[in-house]
Each structure stands twice: as structure tokens, then as C-alpha cells.
Amino acid sequence: MSALGNLANLVNDLAKTDSMQDIAESIADLNHLTLKDLDLITQLGRGAYGDVFKVKVLETGEELAMKVISMLEADATHKSRTLLEVRTLHASACPHLVSFRGAFVDGDDLHILLELMWGSLEDLSELVRGVMGDDYLVPEFVVQHVAHAVTTAMRYLKKEFKVMHRDLKPANILVNSAGMAKLCDLGLSKVLTDSITKTQVGSKAYMSPERLTEPSYDVRADVWSLGLVLVELVTGEYPYAYLDQPLRILTAIAEGVVPDMPDSLPYSDECKDFIKTCLQPDPANRPKPKALIKHSFLKSKSSDSAAFADWMADLTRQYEEIHGESFN
Numbered sequence: 151m152s153a154l155g156n157l158a159n160l161v162n163d164l165a166k167t168d169s170m171q172d173i174a175e176s177i178a179d180l181n182h183l184t185l186k187d188l189d190l191i192t193q194l195g196r197g198a199y200g201d202v203f204k205v206k207v208l209e210t211g212e213e214l215a216m217k218v219i220s221m222l223e224a225d226a227t228h229k230s231r232t233l234l235e236v237r238t239l240h241a242s243a244c245p246h247l248v249s250f251r252g253a254f255v256d257g258d259d260l261h262i263l264l265e266l267m268w269g270s271l272e273d274l275s276e277l278v279r280g281v282m283g284d285d286y287l288v289p290e291f292v293v294q295h296v297a298h299a300v301t302t303a304m305r306y307l308k309k310e311f312k313v314m315h316r317d318l319k320p321a322n323i324l325v326n327s328a329g330m331a332k333l334c335d336l337g338l339s340k341v342l343t344d345s346i347t348k349t350q351v352g353s354k355a356y357m358s359p360e361r362l363t364e365p366s367y368d369v370r371a372d373v374w375s376l377g378l379v380l381v382e383l384v385t386g387e388y389p390y391a392y393l394d395q396p397l398r399i400l401t402a403i404a405e406g407v408v409p410d411m412p413d414s415l416p417y418s419d420e421c422k423d424f425i426k427t428c429l430q431p432d433p434a435n436r437p438k439p440k441a442l443i444k445h446s447f448l449k450s451k452s453s454d455s456a457a458f459a460d461w462m463a464d465l466t467r468q469y470e471e472i473h474g475e476s477f478n
Contacts, residue, residue, distance in 0.1 A: 173221065192204050216261055250262075296323065297380060330458075373436055406432070
């Protein structure tokens with residue numbers, strides 16, 4: 151059976167169970183580590199469905215991120231989405247998806263072990279402001295790397311698993327100290343049926359117009375979200391922040407109001423055109439990742455992320471000199 155078939159069957163089966171034992175057995179091949187093998191270092195964050203901790207593997211000293219998700223009150227949809235994330239990451243060979251390290255059940259909680267990343271694009275923006283101020287513009291090679299990484303991840307998810315992310319936003323794009331950007335948090339991902347999905351989940355502020363106005367949408371909705379993320383990266387603020395109120399923001403998106411990216415910004419025509427291409431209000435005019443990856447802005451992308459890593463290291467050093475403490 152294909153990877154897609156196995157994935158779809160797993161999602162359907164686990165949506166029907168209330169048993170933690172069933173869930174534990176379904177991931178028995180993934181639990182090479184358990185709580186007794188780990189040293190809890192600190193809490194990294196808290197989300198709607200659980201907490202994230204920094205842990206150390208006692209035997210090797212490797213530091214990982216551990217998501218702890220309570221399954222006790224989870225409904226069938228939440229369970230199936232969570233297991234979809236686990237199995238997708240486990241099967242992934244994409245360098246721009248956060249690497250999976252294992253999963254296990256302890257009590258009523260599902261623990262997912264992932265590679266430890268430096269932080270998100272939100273953290274990176276905070277670091278930039280803390281060192282360079284609000285008017286600093288990130289280098290174009292940073293924009294290019296993020297665009298290439300996310301487009302590659304979107305293309306991989308669609309091609310290999312027929313999955314779209316559905317919650318692309320700065321908090322779900324992580325970077326590491328080696329200068330690699332990676333997509334994370336597939337908990338809202340959806341296995342596409344005939345390339346179309348109908349449920350409305352995710353962060354509405356980054357949703358495409360058709361997700362707010364139409365009963366169905368496809369992977370091009372994620373392309374719009376990427377466009378908003380990139381506008382925020384180059385301008386330093388959420389593209390619709392000027393509207394100030396959530397209802398006005400959602401109305402503007404639903405009406406297809408495209409965020410303004412001033413021509414005066416010192417980015418190449420290829421960079422600006424890439425973002426413009428992502429932000430076509432009509433999804434019929436917006437490319438899918440398969441076509442987007444061929445855009446001239448990405449075709450010149452080098453696989454070497456050393457410049458990104460050096461830039462981050464320099465910012466981190468300057469932050470420590472200015473503020474007298476490490477950033478994170």
C-alpha cells in the first residue's frame with residue numbers, strides 16, 4: 151500500500167478510538183525513547199493543544215524539543231490531526247520540515263520528540279528589532295532562503311502525502327543556528343481529497359480570501375499565507391496591522407485587498423514579483439507550489455545556508471553586547 155494509503159487509513163482508524171492503548175500501539179514502532187531516557191531542561195512554549203519543552207537525551211546528551219499533547223479530552227478530529235502530524239514527520243525526508251526523533255504515550259499524554267531549533271520567524275524579528283531597530287531591513291538572501299524552504303516543504307507535503315499545511319504563519323516557520331528554515335506544526339494539516347479541502351481551521355489572520363469566502367480551497371491557500379509571511383518579513387510588521395481591528399482585517403482579506411509592499415524597499419524585482427505572485431487574490435491566478443518553485447527568485451537559490459547562519463550569529467552576538475544577556 152502507498153504511503154498516502156497508509157496515512158489515510160491510520161487517520162480514519164484513530165479517529166474512531168477513545169483508547170490511549172490503541173494510540174500507543176499505533177506508534178509502537180516510534181517509541182525508541184521514553185520519559186526515563188530524558189532530562190527535562192525548560193519549557194519553551196505553550197499552545198492550544200499542549201506544551202513544548204527542551205529536553206536532553208541522557209545517553210547521548212542530544213538536546214531535543216518535546217511536544218506534550220493531552221489526549222484525554224481530545225475529540226476524534228484532534229486525535230487524527232495529531233497522529234497525521236506524527237506519521238507525516240516520521241515518513242518525511244524533506245530537509246525543510248522539522249526532523250522527527252520519536253513519539254510515545256505516557257498516561258493520557260502523547261509526547262512528540264523533534265529536533266531542537268533556534269526559534270521562529272517571530273523570534274528572529276524580535277532579535278532584529280532588539281539589535282538593529284525597527285527600520286532595519288532583513289537581507290534579501292534571508293527572504294530568499296525562507297521562501298525557498300517553505301515552498302519546498304509545501305511542494306513535498308503535497309507531492310508525497312497529498313497534505314497541505316493550513317496554518318502557515320511566522321510562528322510555524324523555525325530557523326536553526328546552521329541557517330536552515332523549516333516548517334513545523336502540522337497539527338492542522340489535512341489529507342486532501344481530490345486536491346480540495348473544506349474545513350476552516352488555522353490562523354485566520356493569514357488565511358487566503360477563498361478560505362474566508364468559499365466552501366472549499368486547495369494548496370494555493372498556503373501559497374497566499376506564504377506571501378503574507380514574506381511581506382511581514384521584509385516590512386517588519388503584519389501586513390494588515392494598519393487596519394487595527396480583527397473584523398476589518400478579515401473583511402479586507404475576504405475582499406481581496408492585497409497588502410502594500412512599497413516600491414522603495416531595496417529588494418530585487420524578482421523578490422517583489424515572487425511575493426506579488428503569492429498574493430494573487432484569485433486562486434486561479436495563484437500558482438501551486440509545483441509551479442512556484444520554478445520562479446526566477448528561487449531558481450538562483452544556493453543550497454549553502456552559511457550566509458544566513460553567519461548573519462544570525464552576528465545578530466545574536468550584538469544582542470548580547472547591547473543587552474548584557476543572551477537572546478534565548
